[in-house]
Amino acid sequence: MLKINKFDRIVVANWKLNGSIEFIEQYLKELNCSKLENSSICGIICIPSVYLHDLAGKLNPLFLGGQDCSNYNKGAYTGEVSASMLKDSSCQFCIVGHSERRQIFGQSNKDICIKVMNLMAHNINPIICIGETYEEKSNNLTKDILYTQISKSIPENATQDSVIIAYEPIWAIGTGLTPSLEEIENIHFFIKNEIQNFENYKILYGGSVNSNNASEIMGLNNVDGVLVGGASLDALEYKKIMNS
Ligand code: PGA
Numbered sequence: 001m002l003k004i005n006k007f008d009r010i011v012v013a014n015w016k017l018n019g020s021i022e023f024i025e026q027y028l029k030e031l032n033c034s035k036l037e038n039s040s041i042c043g044i045i046c047i048p049s050v051y052l053h054d055l056a057g058k059l060n061p062l063f064l065g066g067q068d069c070s071n072y073n074k075g076a077y078t079g080e081v082s083a084s085m086l087k088d089s090s091c092q093f094c095i096v097g098h099s100e101r102r103q104i105f106g107q108s109n110k111d112i113c114i115k116v117m118n119l120m121a122h123n124i125n126p127i128i129c130i131g132e133t134y135e136e137k138s139n140n141l142t143k144d145i146l147y148t149q150i151s152k153s154i155p156e157n158a159t160q161d162s163v164i165i166a167y168e169p170i171w172a173i174g175t176g177l178t179p180s181l182e183e184i185e186n187i188h189f190f191i192k193n194e195i196q197n198f199e200n201y202k203i204l205y206g207g208s209v210n211s212n213n214a215s216e217i218m219g220l221n222n223v224d225g226v227l228v229g230g231a232s233l234d235a236l237e238y239k240k241i242m243n244s
Pocket residue numbers: 014168172173174175206207208209227228229230231
């Protein structure tokens with residue numbers, strides 16, 4: 001598994017349910033990976049699993065990632081994609097517990113914990129998403145929610161150099177809204193320092209990140225990078241964010 005501690009900054013692109021062969025060809029052209037320098041920035045592009053083979057071996061020095069993996073390793077689970085299949089398809093990272101998977105597909109913290117274990121067993125670095133709804137924020141429940149999500153979805157054998165946490169307030173995803181810089185710093189400080197047994201993980205911020213706000217968000221002390229949805233569908237915008 002890749003040791004993520006060696007990177008100063010992590011910038012994840014999450015294509016969600018977007019992409020096509022044509023889109024990928026254009027994206028690769030614009031990304032122009034041969035011109036990207038090996039650096040302390042870890043760029044990860046997480047795409048729908050059917051296209052992993054189309055990008056395998058073509059992203060260096062960036063990395064390829066999945067968007068979810070099955071709780072199961074094999075068997076009668078129609079429609080699922082296992083961690084070993086992701087590994088066979090050259091994935092080095094995989095998002096798990098994205099709020100869309102939690103809310104639309106009913107995934108629980110326990111499911112996410114199993115997925116993280118499956119990924120680690122196959123040498124894939126998990127990117128675990130956590131975050132509160134607007135209602136939970138309004139009721140001052142953010143820290144309680146994050147505490148529960150972290151303590152229940154990160155297995156005991158996880159380590160700071162293998163697992164990444166992405167803090168994505170659900171109300172900020174795809175809405176153009178973001179918390180204030182002070183709020184982001186405050187929550188990241190809480191996650192990094194105040195949850196016993198889970199201190200000092202790499203923490204990314206996600207939710208309406210673009211090339212205009214990336215630099216100030218990534219400039220915050222306890223922010224190790226960003227997870228970008230909508231804006232990452234534009235390769236040039238994604239490159240700008242990596243270089244912010
Ligand atoms: P967004 O999505 O950047 O479009 O807000 C982030 C995410 O859901 O990962």
